[in-house]
Structures are given as C-alpha cells and as structure tokens.
Amino acid sequence: MHRLILNKIVLVLSTLSAVIGISFLFWILATLTYKGVSSIHWSTFTNDLVEGGIRNLLVGQFTMAIIASVVAVPIGMMAGIYLREYGHGSKLASVIRNLSDVMMSAPSIVIGVFVFALFVDPFGGYNGWAGIIALAIMMIPIIISTTDNMLSLVPTELREAGMALGGSKHKIILQIVVKAAKVGITTGVLLSFARIIGETAPLLFTSANNQFFTMDLTEQFPSLTVSIYNLATYPDSESRELAWAAAFILTMIVLFINLIGRYAIRNKK
Amino acid sequence: MAKDKLVMEIKDFSFTYSGAEEPSLRKINLPVLKNKITAMIGPSGCGKSTLLRAMNRIHDLYPGNKYEGKINLYKEDGTKENILDLKKENDFIKLRQQVGMIFQKPTPFPMSIFDNVAYGLRLSGTKNKSELEGHVEKALKDAAIWKETKDRLKESALGLSGGQQQRLCIARAVALKPRVILFDEPTSALDPLSTGAIEELITELKKELSIMIVTHNMQQASRLSDYTAFMYLGDLAEYNTTEKIFLNPEKKLTEDYITGRFG
Amino acid sequence: MSGKLFRNFSFLSATLSFFLLVGIFAILFTYAQEAMQEFGFDFLLSETWEADEDDEGGIFGGYIPIIGTLLSTLIAMTLAVPLAMGIAIFLTEIASDTIGKPVSIAIELLAAIPSIIYGMWGLFYFAPIVQSVFGGNGVGLLTAGMVLAIMVIPFMAAISRDAMNTTPLVLKESAYAMGATKFEVIKDVIMPYSKGGIIGSIILSLGRALGETMAVAFLIGSVMSIPGSITDPTTSIPVLLANNFAEAQDLEMSSMYFLALILFVVSFIIISVAKFYFLGRKVK
Numbered sequence: 174m175h176r177l178i179l180n181k182i183v184l185v186l187s188t189l190s191a192v193i194g195i196s197f198l199f200w201i202l203a204t205l206t207y208k209g210v211s212s213i214h215w216s217t218f219t220n221d222l223v224e225g226g227i228r229n230l231l232v233g234q235f236t237m238a239i240i241a242s243v244v245a246v247p248i249g250m251m252a253g254i255y256l257r258e259y260g261h262g263s264k265l266a267s268v269i270r271n272l273s274d275v276m277m278s279a280p281s282i283v284i285g286v287f288v289f290a291l292f293v294d295p296f297g298g299y300n301g302w303a304g305i306i307a308l309a310i311m312m313i314p315i316i317i318s319t320t321d322n323m324l325s326l327v328p329t330e331l332r333e334a335g336m337a338l339g340g341s342k343h344k345i346i347l348q349i350v351v352k353a354a355k356v357g358i359t360t361g362v363l364l365s366f367a368r369i370i371g372e373t374a375p376l377l378f379t380s381a382n383n384q385f386f387t388m389d390l391t392e393q394f395p396s397l398t399v400s401i402y403n404l405a406t407y408p409d410s411e412s413r414e415l416a417w418a419a420a421f422i423l424t425m426i427v428l429f430i431n432l433i434g435r436y437a438i439r440n441k442k
Numbered sequence: 443m444a445k446d447k448l449v450m451e452i453k454d455f456s457f458t459y460s461g462a463e464e465p466s467l468r469k470i471n472l473p474v475l476k477n478k479i480t481a482m483i484g485p486s487g488c489g490k491s492t493l494l495r496a497m498n499r500i501h502d503l504y505p506g507n508k509y510e511g512k513i514n515l516y517k518e519d520g521t522k523e524n525i526l527d528l529k530k531e532n533d534f535i536k537l538r539q540q541v542g543m544i545f546q547k548p549t550p551f552p553m554s555i556f557d558n559v560a561y562g563l564r565l566s567g568t569k570n571k572s573e574l575e576g577h578v579e580k581a582l583k584d585a586a587i588w589k590e591t592k593d594r595l596k597e598s599a600l601g602l603s604g605g606q607q608q609r610l611c612i613a614r615a616v617a618l619k620p621r622v623i624l625f626d627e628p629t630s631a632l633d634p635l636s637t638g639a640i641e642e643l644i645t646e647l648k649k650e651l652s653i654m655i656v657t658h659n660m661q662q663a664s665r666l667s668d669y670t671a672f673m674y675l676g677d678l679a680e681y682n683t684t685e686k687i688f689l690n691p692e693k694k695l696t697e698d699y700i701t702g703r704f705g
Numbered sequence: 706m707s708g709k710l711f712r713n714f715s716f717l718s719a720t721l722s723f724f725l726l727v728g729i730f731a732i733l734f735t736y737a738q739e740a741m742q743e744f745g746f747d748f749l750l751s752e753t754w755e756a757d758e759d760d761e762g763g764i765f766g767g768y769i770p771i772i773g774t775l776l777s778t779l780i781a782m783t784l785a786v787p788l789a790m791g792i793a794i795f796l797t798e799i800a801s802d803t804i805g806k807p808v809s810i811a812i813e814l815l816a817a818i819p820s821i822i823y824g825m826w827g828l829f830y831f832a833p834i835v836q837s838v839f840g841g842n843g844v845g846l847l848t849a850g851m852v853l854a855i856m857v858i859p860f861m862a863a864i865s866r867d868a869m870n871t872t873p874l875v876l877k878e879s880a881y882a883m884g885a886t887k888f889e890v891i892k893d894v895i896m897p898y899s900k901g902g903i904i905g906s907i908i909l910s911l912g913r914a915l916g917e918t919m920a921v922a923f924l925i926g927s928v929m930s931i932p933g934s935i936t937d938p939t940t941s942i943p944v945l946l947a948n949n950f951a952e953a954q955d956l957e958m959s960s961m962y963f964l965a966l967i968l969f970v971v972s973f974i975i976i977s978v979a980k981f982y983f984l985g986r987k988v989k
Contacts, residue, residue: 176565176886176889177531177532177886179886179888180531180886180887180888180889183794183887183888183891184799184887184888186791187791187792187794187795187798187799188791188795188799189791190787190788190789190790190791190792190795191791191792191795191796191800191808193788194788194792194808194811194812194815194858194859194862195808195811195812197815197855198811198812198814198815200830201815201818201822201823201826204826204829204830205822205826247718248718248721249718251714251715251717251718251719252715252718252719252721252722254715255712255715255716255718255719256719258715259712259715259716260716260719266719268723269719269720269722269723271977271980271981272722272723272726273722274976274980275726275973275976275977275980276722276725276726278909278912278913278916278972278976279729279916279969279972279973279976280915280916280917280918280943280968280969280972281916281918282916282918282943282946282947282965282968283729283733283916283965283968283969283972284729285946286733286946286950286961286962286965287728287729287732287733289950289951290732290733290736290962291732310725313721313722313725314722317719317722341708342708342712343707343708343711343712344708346711347711364817367817368817371818371819371820371821371822372819373819373820373821373918373919374820374918374919374943374947377947377950377951378950378951381951398819398821401821401825402821402824402919402922405825405828405829405923406923416825417825420821420822420825423819423821423822424818424819424822427817427818427819428814428817428818431813431814431817432814435810435813436810498882500878500881500882503877503878503881505801531886534884535884535885535886536884538881538882538883538884539883539884542882542883543878543879543882544879545875545878545879545882546875547873547875549873549875549876549878549879551876551880551893551894551897552894552897552898552900553893553897561880561883561885561893562883562884565883565884565885565889566884611879614883615882615883618883618884
C-alpha cells in the first residue's frame with residue numbers, strides 16, 4: 174500500500190539523518206582524541222607556546238573569559254531583571270529585549286572589528302582588555318536572555334507573597350525571585366561561558382596572541398583558540414601536533430562545562 | 443436489552459501502562475450496543491479515558507503498554523474480530539477509521555475547514571473532487587455546522603469558535619462513516635450553549651452509528667445516554683440502563699457518586 | 706544598595722544592548738565612509754581587490770567575498786535543511802525516550818563544539834574526502850559549505866525539535882485517530898503547526914552560516930577569485946576580515962569596514978525577520 178511505503182521511507186530517512194548527525198559527533202571526537210592524546214605530553218601543560226606548550230595559552234584564554242564573565246554576568250543579569258521585573262510589559266522593555274536577541278546572533282567577527290576600532294586602534298595595538306571587551310559583548314545578550322527567561326518562570330504569586338509581607342521591590346527581587354531562578358540562571362551562565370571560551374574570531378585582532386606568559390592585559394594576550402588557528406596552518410609537524418593537543422583540550426573543556434551546565438545542575442533539582 | 447445488537451464488546455479486559463506495576467483497568471466486561479449511547483462516568487483517575495483509548499488502540503502510539511482479555515468489534519455481517527490481536531500499522535489505520543474519536547479539547551488541524559473534513563477521506567484514498575465535496579457537505583450537515591461554514595470552507599479552521607471547532611471535529615469523524623465514535627469529555631472545554639448544541643448533535647448521530655462517551659458531568663450522562671457504566675478505581679463498578687443507574691442503582695457506591703457525595 | 710540605585714543600575718544595563726547595537730552600526734558606518742564615497746554602490750559589483758604599490762589607495766570591490774559568502778551559505782543550507790528536519794522528526798516522533806534522550810544530548814553537544822574545531826577537523830579529515838570524491842584541491846566552496854552544514858545542523862535540529870515538541874499531543878492523537886500514518890501526522894499536523902518555529906530555525910541558521918568565520922577560514926581557500934566550479938577556492942566576508950583586516954591600511958581598511966557593515970546589516974535583517982516574523986516573541 175502506497176501510504177505505508179511512503180511512511181516507512183520517511184521514517185527510515187529521518188532515522189538515517191539522526192545516525193549521520195551522531196556519526197559526525199563521534200567522528201570529530203574520535204579524531205580529536207586520537208590526534209590529541211598522542212600529541213599531549215607533560216610539557217604541553219608546563220611550557221609556554223614559545224617552548225612548544227600551551228600553559229600561557231590556557232591561562233590567557235581563561236583569564237580573558239573569566240574577566241569577561243565578571244563584567245558580563247552582573248550587567249546581563251541586571252538587564253534581565255529590568256526587562257522582567259521593572260519594565261515588564263512596557264514598550265521600551267520589549268524593544269530592548271528584541272535588540273538584545275539580535276545582538277546575540279550578531280557575527281562574532283563584526284564584534285571583533287568594532288572593538289578593534291574603539292579599543293585597539295586608538296590605544297596603539299592589540300591588548301588583553303580589548304579581547305575581554307569583545308568576549309563580554311558576546312556574552313551579555315546571552316545572559317540577558319537567560320535571566321529574562323528564567324525569571325519569567327518564577328510564579329507571580331511568589332512576588333505577591335513577598336509584597337504582602339512588606340518587602341521592598343528590590344529586596345524581593347534579590348532575595349526571592351532571583352533565588353528561585355538560581356538553577357536556571359547558573360546553567361545559562363555556564364553555557365555562555367563555554368561558548369565564549371571557545372571563541373576565536375572576536376579575539377583575532379583584539380587580544381591577538383602572545384607566545385610568552387603574561388598577565389599584563391595592556392599588551393598582546395595569549396589565546397588558546399587564536400594559537401590553534403595559527404599552529405594548524407603551519408607546515409611543520411610539531412606545530413600541528415600542538416594544535417591537535419590544544420584543540421582536544423579546548424573541546425574537552427567546552428563539552429565538560431556543557432555537560433555540567435545542562436545535565437548535572439538540572440538533574441540536581 | 444436483549445434485542446439490542448452488539449457493536450463492540452469488552453471482555454475480561456485488563457490494561458497496564460508501560461512501566462506501571464499495577465494494572466489501571468481490571469477485568470472489565472462491558473457491551474457497546476448498536477445505535478445507542480453508552481456513557482462512562484466515575485471520579486478522575488478511575489480509568490474511563492484509559493478504557494476509551496483502548497477501544498481504538500490509540501494507546502499504541504506509546505510503546506510498552508500491556509493488554510489482556512478481548513475487545514471485539516462486530517462487523518455488519520455479524521462476524522467479530524478481537525482488536526487486541528491487531529499488530530500491523532495498516533490494521534490500526536482500518537480500525538481507527540471504523541472507530542472514531544473526539545477529544546476533550548477541539549482539535550482542528552492547521553488547515554482549511556474543507557480540508558479538515560476531507561482529511562480522513564483523502565487519507566483513505568478518495569481523490570475525486572466532486573465526490574469529496576459531496577461527502578464534506580454531507581458530514582458538515584450531519585454535524586449541524588453546514589450553515590455556519592458553507593461560505594467559508596476555504597478559511598482556516600482555527601478561526602472558528604470553540605463550539606464550532608468541536609462540531610467540525612465531529613464532522614471530520616463522521617465523514618469517514620465510522621461504526622462507533624468515542625467521545626472523551628467532548629464538552630468539558632465548552633460554554634453551556636455550545637455544550638447544548640453538541641449534546642443535541644450526539645443524540646442525532648446515534649441513528650447512524652453507536653456512541654461511547656466519557657463524561658464528568660452527571661446531568662450530561664443522564665440526559666444523553668441509554669446505558670451508563672460507572673467506573674471506580676480501575677473496576678467497572680456497575681453497568682445498566684441509564685434510568686436504572688440514576689434512579690435505582692444496585693450499589694451504594696454508585697448512589698454515593700451520583701448524588702455527589704464524592705468525586 | 707538602595708532600591709532606587711538598584712533600579713537605575715538595572716535600567717542602565719538594559720539600555721546597554723541598544724547602545725551597543727547602535728554603536729556598532731555607527732562605528733562601522735563611520736569607518737566605512739572613505740570606501741563608500743570612493744566606490745559607492747559599485748563596491749558590491751566590482752571584482753578587483755588591489756592596493757596600490759604605495760599602499761595608500763587602490764581599487765577595492767566586495768563582489769568576490771560577497772558571492773563567496775552567499776554561495777557557501779547556499780550550499781550549507783541546501784544540505785543542512787533536510788538533514789536537520791530529519792533529525793528533528795526522529796527526535797520528536799520516532800525515537801523512544803531511551804534512544805531519543807542520548808541522541809538529543811549528542812546533538813546539543815555537537816552544537817556546542819567551537820567552530821575552530823570544525824574548521825581544523827574539516828581541513829585535515831573532511832577536505833581529503835571531498836577531494837577524492839569531487840576532485841579539486843580539497844579546500845574550496847564545496848568543502849566550506851559542507852562543513853558549514855555539519856556545523857549548523859545540530860543548531861537547526863535543536864530549535865526545530867523544540868518547535869515540533871510544542872504541537873499539542875491531543876492534536877497528533879486526533880490525527881492518528883482518523884487513521885493517519887506517522888508521516889501523515891508529521892506532514893499534515895506537526896509541520897503546519899510548528900511552521901513558524903521551523904522556518905525561524907532555518908533563518909537563524911542562515912544568519913549563523915553567513916557570519917561564520919573560523920570553520921570557513923580553514924576550508925574556503927582564502928583566494929580572491931571567483932569560483933569557476935563548486936570545488937574551486939574563493940573567500941568570504943568573515944574570512945577576508947579574519948585574515949587581512951588587521952594588516953590593511955587606509956582605503957583598504959575602510960573597504961574592510963564596509964564589508965563588515967554589509968555583513969552586520971544583512972545579519973541584522975535576517976535575524977530580525979526570523980525573530981519577529983517567524984519565531985514570534987517568546988514573551989509571555
């Protein structure tokens with residue numbers, strides 16, 4: 174019967190697509206593990222890039238991502254709080270919400286160009302702060318959207334109950350509403366951290382890269398991702414091996430944070 | 443009671459949901475009589491919807507449920523078939539075309555009024571346009587919604603009111619000329635006026651087919667049905683003519699429920 | 706912190722997205738002025754990208770990177786849409802919970818892998834396969850488009866899955882109750898019902914593909930030439946920016962800003978259309 178055959182065909186094709194999707198994940202992970210593990214040595218973690226290791230790159234990448242989060246999380250959360258708790262229903266809030274959604278999907282390379290114009294060119298060269306600003310700009314809209322969504326899940330009765338006890342608005346927001354949305358917001362923060370720590374494009378001409386260990390954010394700053402891009406295209410095998418090692422470690426970090434954010438925290442509740 | 447013909451017959455039927463230890467329905471025996479309305483009443487969670495959903499095997503959309511016993515469907519020629527024996531998708535499709543279902547909330551598909559009613563016909567292979575038009579008109583008339591919709595057949599069904607949508611869904615089911623229609627609390631989401639229209643329609647429909655209706659509304663059961671089954675905690679507590687059940691029930695439990703002492 | 710201060714700080718934070726968006730547009734527009742005045746609309750159609758010897762001027766046209774961006778995105782979307790829909794259908798309608806859950810997790814993880822990893826893996830493992838099957842150098846339009854597809858598929862599939870999951874159960878059941886097959890329920894009920902979300906997911910992925918830098922940078926070949934065939938190398942706006950922006954001078958730099966502005970405005974339009982027209986505002 175024609176209908177049943179068509180049905181079977183579509184179901185088989187759908188299942189096949191899922192199989193293809195999954196096989197790419199395994200293919201990529203298998204490649205990374207195979208190339209990565211064989212390229213990792215103890216010295217990979219103890220040496221800086223100039224000596225064939227990634228110590229300074231890991232420290233640099235984390236430093237920028239962490240400082241960017243320290244800037245972006247409070248700003249993003251406060252903005253989310255404004256949209257949901259103060260401006261909710263107003264025209265202004267809805268405009269800002271939409272603009273923030275658009276910002277969330279803006280091409281990361283364009284953000285790099287923007288930051289270059291404002292914080293690299295006028296200051297005479299690449300610097301760590303510029304990289305941090307670019308990452309923070311990427312992160313803020315994600316935090317806004319998560320906070321906004323998570324606060325919207327908090328029942329209105331909880332706010333009203335707080336009001337009825339005579340709490341002031343900002344205390345209710347901080348002590349009751351945000352607390353109730355804590356798990357969701359934490360997940361969002363972790364996921365956005367995982368997203369920015371793997372970013373390359375916004376760093377290319379903001380922080381650029383540095384072969385040496387440094388904590389001075391006013392100079393070129395070491396970046397794991399930018400280094401992977403450079404190393405992978407060098408012809409010598411040592412550089413490529415280091416690129417694989419770095420790529421493997423980066424992917425493990427990103428997937429690990431994702432797993433914690435998506436499943437560990439959520440299941441705890 | 444003896445002269446009424448059977449259209450379906452539930453025999454020693456037990457049902458266990460996937461993953462559950464205890465069966466949700468135990469050894470149910472219940473006849474469904476031809477051209478009659480059988481109502482199922484009982485408190486929430488008593489298993490009445492579960493039983494209804496077994497009668498067209500809609501449970502089988504989700505794997506792992508266990509059936510025991512028999513549910514026989516009688517054909518025009520008097521032979522019967524145990525629908526619990528069905529295995530193939532094609533057999534399910536045929537069963538569902540014979541045993542239609544109307545849900546708690548109206549479920550118009552996101553397409554035009556005409557296409558909604560023609561949907562089942564097209565699935566079962568009717569391609570001819572004028573034939574389709576004839577069937578759709580007949581079904582809409584049978585469901586008493588022709589007048590309201592005849593000038594807007596091409597418009598989206600989602601633009602109809604809740605009551606109209608539910609009648610459209612009935613038209614959609616009727617168009618397939620099923621032998622039985624299962625109603626799962628069909629008016630619980632509707633206002634009193636629309637409810638009245640649906641009840642009138644159901645009474646009208648029993649001339650053509652047989653009806654099983656699950657309801658929470660005691661008045662509805664007593665107004666509409668010829669027979670009533672009272673279910674309690676997965677058992678069929680009492681089954682009789684509606685008159686008997688409401689005026690002179692055999693069991694104390696039934697009386698308590700009907701008079702509103704619990705549930 | 707007093708209530709008023711708290712409120713004001715939250716308000717300022719909220720307006721920041723507005724200022725960022727306007728700021729990005731204003732900066733790109735300002736810095737692109739020189740190129741805009743020099744080339745005008747011809748910029749979009751000129752294939753030449755050549756600096757003068759003294760590095761002070763030259764002729765710069767965006768045609769090649771614009772075409773490269775559009776073509777690689779087109780290839781990516783052509784491949785990604787059917788596969789992503791297949792995965793979304795598999796996850797919502799076919800897989801049981803025991804299979805669907807891990808597959809869902811795998812798809813989400815695939816979406817989380819940084820784009821530079823896709824690029825590097827693509828260069829060393831995928832490009833040789835493309836080369837042996839389709840010919841060419843390995844790197845080029847087709848390879849870039851295919852890896853771009855692999856990148857956006859999980860993203861598109863995840864959003865489409867969420868959209869399809871919003872179809873009320875009772876609506877699906879009532880179609881099954883009319884004797885519909887699974888495919889018919891998907892085609893006639895689920896797809897029309899979640900149409901907005903599905904189209905939205907496609908357009909958002911399109912925006913991603915247009916702006917994607919790293920995966921494409923490894924794979925498109927980064928050559929300023931019009932691709933004669935699908936396997937030929939070319940370049941795209943993000944890739945040209947990634948590789949040449951920082952070293953450019955004066956008019957060339959301004960032309961780069963012009964390209965960035967074009968990319969920004971196009972993404973802005975695409976994302977806005979997706980968000981407001983198809984995905985609807987998620988606000989309750």
